[in-house]
Every structure is written in C-alpha cells, then in structure tokens.
Amino acid sequence: MTPKENHAAIMARSGTALTITLFRYVPAVIAARAGPRQKLIMLRDLSDQVMKEIAPNSPCQKGCSHCCHMATTISRHEAEEIGKRVNRTPKKVTALLNREAQIKRFSGKPCPFLKDNACSIYDIRPIACRIHHSIEESADPCDISKGVRDVAQVDLMKIADSVSMVTFPASLGDIREYFPPRLTPGG
Numbered sequence: 599m600t601p602k603e604n605h606a607a608i609m610a611r612s613g614t615a616l617t618i619t620l621f622r623y624v625p626a627v628i629a630a631r632a633g634p635r636q637k638l639i640m641l642r643d644l645s646d647q648v649m650k651e652i653a654p655n656s657p658c659q660k661g662c663s664h665c666c667h668m669a670t671t672i673s674r675h676e677a678e679e680i681g682k683r684v685n686r687t688p689k690k691v692t693a694l695l696n697r698e699a700q701i702k703r704f705s706g707k708p709c710p711f712l713k714d715n716a717c718s719i720y721d722i723r724p725i726a727c728r729i730h731h732s733i734e735e736s737a738d739p740c741d742i743s744k745g746v747r748d749v750a751q752v753d754l755m756k757i758a759d760s761v762s763m764v765t766f767p768a769s770l771g772d773i774r775e776y777f778p779p780r781l782t783p784g785g
Contacts, residue, residue, distance in 0.1 A: 601750030604655035604733035608752060612651035619648055620756045628763050634675050637764035638725070645728040645757055652752055657737045664740035665730050666712040669697075669704040672724040673761050674768040677776035680711070683722055689778060691771030700772055705746050710777040724773065725761050729754045 627640045677688035695703065711719045732740050732749045739749050762770055
C-alpha cells in the first residue's frame with residue numbers, strides 16, 4: 599500500500615485511540631505527580647501501545663536497521679538507564695546540537711547498541727527509537743546510505759516532545775554522544 603493508504607488504514611482502525619493517547623494520555627503523563635523516571639516509563643508504555651496500532655501498516659521489522667544509523671536524541675535519564683543495563687557510564691552531554699547539526703554529525707553512523715543488525719538494548723530502547731517508524735511501501739526510503747530524506751510517518755511529535763518536558767532540566771543528546779564508540783586496542 600502507498601503511504602497515504604497506510605495512513606488511512608491506521609486512522610480507520612485506530613484513529614480514535616491514537617487521538618486519545620496523543621491529546622489526553624500524553625498530557626496527563628506530563629502533568630502527573632511523578633518523577634522523570636516514572637514519567638518516562640509511562641511514556642514508554644504509551645509509545646509501545648501506539649506502535650502496536652501502527653505496526654500492521656509499517657515495513658519496520660526485526661533485521662532492518664536503517665533507523666539505527668540516524669541521529670537519535672535521548673534524555674540523560676534514558677542514557678543512565680541504558681548505562682546501568684550495559685554496565686557503562688554515559689558521557690556527560692552539555693548541550694544539544696540543533697537538529698541540522700545533529701543529523702550532519704550522526705547520520706550514517708551506527709548506534710553503539712546495534713549488534714548483528716539488531717538492537718542489543720531493545721527492551722530498554724529510548725522513546726525516540728520506540729516511536730520511529732515508516733508507513734512507506736518498503737523500508738527502502740529509510741536507507742540513509744542513499745541520502746537523508748523525509749519518510750512518511752504518523753505524526754507522533756507529541757510523544758517525542760514530551761520527553762524533554764518530563765526530563766527538564768536534564769540534558770538531551772544523541773545516543774552516540776552518551777555512548778561513544780569504544781576504542782579498540784591499538785586503535
């Protein structure tokens with residue numbers, strides 16, 4: 599199906615649920631009397647619910663790692679959770695690059711947690727990774743080795759923007775800034 603047909607199918611099947619999630623539940627999480635970590639867990643759960651609705655009309659699947667070569671903004675809290683899991687202290691990130699600079703610096707570079715074309719931290723992957731998707735006919739438009747371009751998606755910016763709202767004033771940065779590649783001996 600074309601992106602337009604995929605979008606229409608998603609909206610016909612799940613439009614009401616997606617609208618309620620984005621316009622009622624996400625703001626409720628932001629306003630909740632909870633700490634940033636608890637709010638991130640709630641946003642992660644909402645993200646997973648939203649993506650279950652989108653998945654039938656998306657070419658995204660295990661084994662495709664095109665998105666793992668894109669700039670990926672995560673919060674300090676997410677980096678700390680990942681660091682605990684992988685027994686690695688995230689580097690300090692002092693300032694978020696503007697989006698164009700971030701894309702230029704990190705696009706084409708694999709995520710440090712990409713192993714054999716699969717996410718090695720899948721169960722604790724950041725919200726940016728959870729909500730990234732395509733509703734294109736195939737995964738080909740996502741292949742940034744052919745250039746960075748817009749890919750048809752359902753607009754989930756309310757979830758993406760909420761990460762900075764619930765973690766403020768903690769820093770945001772690219773996952774590669776928090777976890778730069780380790781140097782190999784002699785390298």
